[in-house]
Amino acid sequence: MRVTVIDYRAGNLTSVVKALHSLGADVVVTEEPDLVRSAERIVLPGVGHFAATRRLEETGIKAAVADAASRQIPFLGICVGLQWLFGGSTEAPECTGLGALSGSCQRFAAGKKVPHVGWNSLSIRPESRLLAGVDDGSFAYFTHSYRAPVGEATVAVTDYCEPFSAAVERGNVMGVQFHPEKSGEIGLTLLRNFLELPSC
Amino acid sequence: MLTKRIIACLDVRAGRVVKGVQFVDLIDAGDPAELAARHASSGADEIVLLDITATHEQRGTLLETVRRTAQRLFIPFTVGGGIRTADEAAAVFDAGADKISINSAALTRPGVVGEIGARFGAQAVVVAIDARRANSGDPVADAQVYIAGGRKPAGRCAIEWAREAESRGAGEILLTSMEADGTRAGFDCELTAAVSESVQIPVIASGGAGTAAHFTRVFREGKADAALAASIFHFGIADVRALKEDLQRDGIPVRLPC
Numbered sequence: 001m002r003v004t005v006i007d008y009r010a011g012n013l014t015s016v017v018k019a020l021h022s023l024g025a026d027v028v029v030t031e032e033p034d035l036v037r038s039a040e041r042i043v044l045p046g047v048g049h050f051a052a053t054r055r056l057e058e059t060g061i062k063a064a065v066a067d068a069a070s071r072q073i074p075f076l077g078i079c080v081g082l083q084w085l086f087g088g089s090t091e092a093p094e095c096t097g098l099g100a101l102s103g104s105c106q107r108f109a110a111g112k113k114v115p116h117v118g119w120n121s122l123s124i125r126p127e128s129r130l131l132a133g134v135d136d137g138s139f140a141y142f143t144h145s146y147r148a149p150v151g152e153a154t155v156a157v158t159d160y161c162e163p164f165s166a167a168v169e170r171g172n173v174m175g176v177q178f179h180p181e182k183s184g185e186i187g188l189t190l191l192r193n194f195l196e197l198p199s200c
Numbered sequence: 201m202l203t204k205r206i207i208a209c210l211d212v213r214a215g216r217v218v219k220g221v222q223f224v225d226l227i228d229a230g231d232p233a234e235l236a237a238r239h240a241s242s243g244a245d246e247i248v249l250l251d252i253t254a255t256h257e258q259r260g261t262l263l264e265t266v267r268r269t270a271q272r273l274f275i276p277f278t279v280g281g282g283i284r285t286a287d288e289a290a291a292v293f294d295a296g297a298d299k300i301s302i303n304s305a306a307l308t309r310p311g312v313v314g315e316i317g318a319r320f321g322a323q324a325v326v327v328a329i330d331a332r333r334a335n336s337g338d339p340v341a342d343a344q345v346y347i348a349g350g351r352k353p354a355g356r357c358a359i360e361w362a363r364e365a366e367s368r369g370a371g372e373i374l375l376t377s378m379e380a381d382g383t384r385a386g387f388d389c390e391l392t393a394a395v396s397e398s399v400q401i402p403v404i405a406s407g408g409a410g411t412a413a414h415f416t417r418v419f420r421e422g423k424a425d426a427a428l429a430a431s432i433f434h435f436g437i438a439d440v441r442a443l444k445e446d447l448q449r450d451g452i453p454v455r456l457p458c
Contacts, residue, residue, distance in 0.1 A: 011321045012293040019274060048321030096333045113425065116325060117372065117402045119245055120456040139203065139455040141245075141271060143323040156275060160202055180274050183409070184240070186458070 002026045002194045004039035005059060010052035010080065016045045019181035023192050033064040040199045046080030050146065051092035052106070053084050062098065069100060072173040074197040076130075076167045082168060083148055083174030091146050100173050103149040116160045117144040120178075122167070128155035129197065130167055130174055130190050138186045140166065140178035148177065172197060173183060203453045204419045205439050207404060208239035208433050209244040212281075213253045214242075215261045219431045229431075233269045239433060240275050243440040243458035247273060248301065248374075248428060251281030252349075259400035259431075263295045270296025276328055286315040293320060301374055303328040304347045305362070307354050310368055317369035326404075327365035328374040331358035331391060338389045350378040358391070359398045366399045373403045374428070380408030384432065387414055392422035404428050412438065412446035419452050 003025045005017060013029060020027050020043070028035065036042060042065065046052070056062045069075055083089050083135035084097045097104075106140070108114045119139040124131045140158075147164035150157055156167035167176045175196065180187035210217045210232050217229040229235070236247045251268060253264045266279050278290050280301025289300045293352055302321075306313050306327050312402045315352040330350050334342035343358040354361075362373050375395050377388035387408045396403040402425035406416045410427035416423045438446075 012298070012324065014270075014294060014296050015298055018270070018296065022272070023272075047323055106455065113400055113402055115371065115401070116202065118202050118205050118425065139458070179276075182274060184275050188274060 002028065003043055003195060004036060004041070005043045005045065006036060006056075006065075007031045007129055008052060008059070008061065008132045010049075010053045010055075011045070011047035013045055014080065015042065015179075015181045019188065019191055020195070023188065023195055025195055027186050031059060031061070033060040036061055036064040037067055039068060041071060041077070041195070041197070043076040044077045044081035044084065046078060046084070047143070049079065049091060050080055050083060052094070053080065053096055053097070054095050056084070062064040065098060069098075072172045074194060074199055075174060076142075076194050077175035078181075079144060079177060079179060082165070082177050083146060085168065085173060085175045086148055089146050091118075101151065101153050101168060101170060103151055105146045105148050107146050112161050115143055116147075117143045117189070118198070120158050120160060121138045122156040122158055124167075125155045128167065128169060130169060130176070131194050132193055133189050135185045137184075140180070140186060141185040142166075142178045144177060201453045203245070203405075203455045204424070204447070205245040205302065206243070206415070206443060206458070207248055208236075208440065209248040209250060209428045209430040210246040211237055211250050212265060212431060213251075214260070215265050217350070218252070230447050231457075232265050233271065236269045236273055236277075239440060240273055243444055243455070244275065245455055245458075246276040246278065246426070248278045248280065250301070251279070253281075263291060266292060266295040268296055271335060279391055280328055285312065286319055289316045289320065289403050293324070299324045299371070301326040305332065306365065307356065308348060310364065313365060313368040313370055317371070322369045322371040325370050325372040326372045326374050328376065329358055329362060329365075329395075330376045330378050332353055332365055333391065335389070341393050341396070342368040343391055344379055350381070356427045358403055359395055359424040360400050362379065362395045362403075365407070366401050370401060373405060375398060380430070382385070383408055384410030386410060387418035387422055387424070388425065389418050389422035392418055392424050396423040396425070403410045412443050412450070415447055419447075431451040
């Protein structure tokens with residue numbers, strides 16, 4: 001299985017690449033739009049600030065992802081990578097997301113510690129393909145200050161201050177707010193499910 | 201529900217895990233990669249590796265140890281000890297760490313917190329604070345920061361330094377009570393609560409873990425978001441899963457099954 005991991009200079013890719021390797025994937029790390037456009041499947045990792053996604057626009061990667069997504073190439077956004085699937089985020093209002101999902105990301109309401117760091121539980125919808133084989137109520141590792149709204153594409157909800165999208169799927173466009181590469185066995189199950197999705 | 205994290209800490213010297221009481225009488229406790237894997241499979245929510253030698257000649261050994269330990273670890277992995285610059289942090293991230301912990305370097309040059317955060321995200325920067333209660337009318341509020349393994353006062357108040365670290369972009373605070381460390385007599389809950397209530401970012405309590413009741417207390421009274429322990433796990437007094445089962449019985453939210 002070949003998987004293309006987008007490098008947009010936002011944080012550290014080592015853990016994601018290591019987890020994909022451990023599942024036997026052939027990993028290509030790139031910032032070349034052409035390699036993204038011709039990918040069999042795409043992972044967009046992301047830790048840090050939503051503003052870092054500006055680079056996706058500038059380098060032409062955004063257009064390449066939109067093109068791949070329109071051809072149903074499996075796509076997985078992680079953390080900021082999930083948030084980028086929406087219209088945008090109040091963290092960086094000047095940057096627009098891919099817009100594949102409606103709504104935008106907001107900072108957690110005051111009242112609890114922000115960032116939301118640690119293992120929190122997932123309410124999983126049975127139709128989720130990413131989370132097939134993962135028990136409802138399982139825990140995943142989160143670290144983020146902004147959260148995506150719950151909508152039609154939501155396949156797992158987590159509650160912190162308010163319910164938010166922990167995982168989304170719309171066709172083959174998918175995203176997770178938590179870090180599957182850091183979520184132990186359930187994270188590896190999710191990545192394996194993603195790698196096994198039929199690629200067009 | 202967000203759970204309270206149990207973090208297993210490996211103190212490493214020259215590539216081996218060691219344990220001592222208050223930084224003396226170090227004894228060999230095993231291979232870091234092997235111990236980290238064992239803690240992860242017994243339910244640790246996170247692994248912290250602290251290099252307690254951190255001399256210049258041994259940096260290479262540390263990176264190799266980090267690489268080997270990170271190889272089969274799929275839970276968050278923090279590395280600390282002797283990291284002074286964003287470039288040194290970058291080498292540790294490249295070797296497989298998810299977060300780095302900085303202590304003295306942040307006190308000497310606080311700007312380094314923001315520099316590492318700007319490159320790797322605030323979530324990747326843990327500021328470690330070694331604190332000791334003050335000899336004053338309000339020993340907790342006036343608790344002092346120490347460096348050099350707790351021997352040298354840094355001339356900073358712990359609460360004020362935690363606030364500054366947060367404003368400079370730290371993602372978490374790792375607070376060690378120097379008085380409690382290694383005693384297995386319980387965490388300093390008052391000190392932990394005072395720091396935890398002064399900042400918005402998560403606080404990891406460290407120093408003094410001995411029994412499950414100590415953890416319950418530091419989560420409930422100490423307002424800790426996570427708690428760290430080393431020696432109680434290494435020598436089989438409790439494994440993480442057994443500890444978590446006790447905490448769950450006490451009504452503390454933990455990641456179980458794990």
